[in-house]
Amino acid sequence: MTDKDISRLYQQVVIAHNRDPHNYGPLAEATHQARGYNPVCGDAVTVYFSLRDGTVTAASFEGDCCAVCTCSASLLTDRLTGMDAPAFEALMTEFERLVKPRRTTVIDEQLLGELNVFEGIREFPSRVPCATLPWHTARAAWASLPQVSTE
């Protein structure tokens, strides 16, 4: 591996989100939240969002995690607002395909948008869980969705 691989993983977008993450901190009006924890490395992240009529109206996160995890959570919570559950699942599926070490199929780059910044993480298999932890946490938050959440 070279410095080029490193700069593909730690792109300026990742460094910037790590320094100044979007949507950081607890969400007072959250209807859904879950805590994600990676016992292997100790990364911990909590994802919050509020849902109205099946659509996310606001999302945030907080946690003690590395730059890769922080940037992933930052971009995820940017995208969550305005999404319903199927839209989230579609995006998460595509994101998981993006970071998968031995990918053979074509990626929907348009759907992923800014998330394409994680394209280089395939070269760092041990760091893939850092990128996917916030997503699994968000999925857990969706799953605890109470039956009475929509009017």
Next chain:
Amino acid sequence: MDHTAATFDVSKVRRDFPILAEQVNGKPLVYLDNAATTLKPNRVIEAIEHHYRHETANVHRGVHTLSERATAAYEGAREKIRRFLNAASREEILLTGGTTDSINLVAQCFGRAFIGAGDEILITEMEHHSNIVPWQMLCEEKKCVLKVVPFNEDGELDMDAYRALLGPKTKLVAAVYISNSLGTINPVREMIGAARAQGTPVLIDAAQAVSYAPIDVQDLDCDFLAFSGHKLFGPTGVGVLYGKKDLLNRMPPYRGGGDMIESVSFAKTTFNSLPYKFEAGTPNIADVIGLGAAIDYVAEIGLPNTHPHRQELLRYATAKLEEIPGVRIIGRAREKTSVISFVHPDVHAHDMGTLVDKQGVAIRTGHHCTQPVMDHFEISATSRASVSLYNTIEEMDILAEAVRKAIDIFH
């Protein structure tokens, strides 16, 4: 080999470890993850290969030549371990899967038989999870209570608290000799003395200590001592539990099977004598032989001969890292060795680990299986460089430079 005090020669020792010639990411390997596992010298690799090539057989039961060879090599390794620890008898040397396995054996066999409701087990705040969780499981089952000796901001045990917590209800003290995340060398002699004075048995987790200093279990007067082969330049999957004979004799076995029995019938089974009572099933023969070779290796080098070099590595690397703005060293005990844990406010440990790896530097990042230590310092993870006898001053410079480069990326 001629490794005497006057001639301790790092470059010579390095030639004994073939993996040090490895390139990582196009750079020479700088291996600083010795607290996780040590590298293996040729002698260990060759001993394991020799066993499989020339004496593959099961032990203790065959009359054919290969079985006799394998048994002699296997029991020969046990004798080497006995001498290494200066145990009184080979019956006190139980071969296990590693430190974790050894501690679980004490929890299952000693703990379940001799610790009951309301009794206390005393551990320290700097234990590895392997010396916490088996006791929590025992407490859950037996309704006994786990007590924890705290440490101070430098990572030194609070010995006043230790003496205060050690009481008539304490049925076992289980303590780490050298901390894997802080490098603290605990005053185990004093701890054992205080416990023994009131008749409380002591288990010492010597996983990190075993490659640092010679251990004399009779002199220490501990009741149990556990270590792993792979942290002593030996193979993974093999470890040792030393136990005092009278205690081991009183303890019931917990794994039944072949080799641990004297006679079996459906009416009654008689257990084998020590050490076999605790060694059910075909053991890890090749790796035990490999551990014997590792013990030969360290005996020839002489661990005390390596101390000046290792302490210089620790001092130099600590100073180099402290020169870097923002770096904070976690664990500053006066009695300390081999381990430098550090954090930086702008670079998470995982990012640090990935970035220095690209410079060929192998360090460990995370909580190091010591989450209570991380909680104490209110951090989630550290980067940990841990040195061994084959590391060099030049490698400490490479580490410091790699850490600087990593921080630059985030600035």
